[in-house]
Amino acid sequence: MIGLGVLYVLAGLLFAIFAVGSATDRTNPRRWGNTIFWGLFSLSFLAGSWLPDVVNGLILVAMALVAGFNLMGKGEPVPQTDRAERAARWGNRLFIPALIPPIVTLTGTLTLKGVEIGGQPLVDPKQVTLVSLGAGIVLATAVALVMFRASPAVAVREGRRLMDSVSWAGLLPQALAALGAVFAAAQVGDVIGGLATTWLPLNGPLAAVIAYSLGMALFTAIMGNAFAAFPVMTAAIALPLIIGKFGGDPAIVCAIGMLSGFCGTLLTPMAANFNIVPAALLELPDRNGVIKAQAPTALLLLLANTVLMYALAYRF
Numbered sequence: 527m528i529g530l531g532v533l534y535v536l537a538g539l540l541f542a543i544f545a546v547g548s549a550t551d552r553t554n555p556r557r558w559g560n561t562i563f564w565g566l567f568s569l570s571f572l573a574g575s576w577l578p579d580v581v582n583g584l585i586l587v588a589m590a591l592v593a594g595f596n597l598m599g600k601g602e603p604v605p606q607t608d609r610a611e612r613a614a615r616w617g618n619r620l621f622i623p624a625l626i627p628p629i630v631t632l633t634g635t636l637t638l639k640g641v642e643i644g645g646q647p648l649v650d651p652k653q654v655t656l657v658s659l660g661a662g663i664v665l666a667t668a669v670a671l672v673m674f675r676a677s678p679a680v681a682v683r684e685g686r687r688l689m690d691s692v693s694w695a696g697l698l699p700q701a702l703a704a705l706g707a708v709f710a711a712a713q714v715g716d717v718i719g720g721l722a723t724t725w726l727p728l729n730g731p732l733a734a735v736i737a738y739s740l741g742m743a744l745f746t747a748i749m750g751n752a753f754a755a756f757p758v759m760t761a762a763i764a765l766p767l768i769i770g771k772f773g774g775d776p777a778i779v780c781a782i783g784m785l786s787g788f789c790g791t792l793l794t795p796m797a798a799n800f801n802i803v804p805a806a807l808l809e810l811p812d813r814n815g816v817i818k819a820q821a822p823t824a825l826l827l828l829l830a831n832t833v834l835m836y837a838l839a840y841r842f
Contacts, residue, residue, distance in 0.1 A: 541567045
């Protein structure tokens with residue numbers, strides 16, 4: 527049965543290759559920081575399931591220290607003088623590899639759950655979407671290599687260049703999502719719920735909806751990830767008040783609550799992969815330029831989400 531273990535091995539091997547490539551990149555003045563960072567990340571994928579929790583925690587702390595002390599850098603890219611010419615020649619066909627992962631992911635999610643071999647599921651039913659996504663990425667890479675007549679070494683080199691440009695921020699969504707799970711296990715939501723009911727006048731459905739919507743956006747802005755904020759704020763306000771006390775529809779409340787959280791994502795530098803990394807890759811003069819451009823849209827959407835949640839959650 528194909529499960530997440532296969533994806534962990536593939537990711538671990540890829541980051542191990544990145545670590546080796548960083549060690550041999552003499553154009554990067556901080557190559558050993560990159561080597562340590564990507565090597566530790568590779569180790570967490572390849573051996574994390576067998577290592578004690580304390581060791582996995584120490585690996586994360588070591589990676590944070592490498593990033594926190596600014597020990598990572600990037601080397602000089604390989605010059606590609608014919609890039610514009612090749613882009614003009616391929617035109618919109620350049621997007622073919624980019625379209626493969628979502629198509630394969632959707633197709634696999636809808637079709638692979640019932641596939642069995644010898645009475646056993648081909649793919650872990652709980653992980654069909656992620657396995658399909660991994661298969662789509664592998665297929666897209668293979669198609670791109672064939673289309674552009676490139677060697678696998680080119681894909682690895684460009685992948686490492688991109689990850690070195692993104693640096694530690696590429697890991698932020700994974701780390702923050704894990705932090706949200708830790709907060710949920712530590713019952714932080716119960717604490718926030720107690721504070722909210724003590725200090726806020728949540729004696730009606732409208733007040734509860736406003737508190738949940740704004741709380742999702744604010745907590746997402748603090749943590750940088752709506753998936754991290756969702757279990758905390760839902761346990762604090764949505765479940766006991768909007769759904770439990772006032773009878774709101776759970777599906778509508780949770781769906782729109784996530785959308786409210788995404789409004790917070792647009793407003794925070796903590797969501798570095800969305801807001802800071804693009805500014806760095808595009809070499810914008812203002813590293814907060816993306817956030818400033820998104821802020822009006824985010825606030826309008828937050829208002830719309832709050833109105834929709836109140837209007838729809840109590841209709842059924």
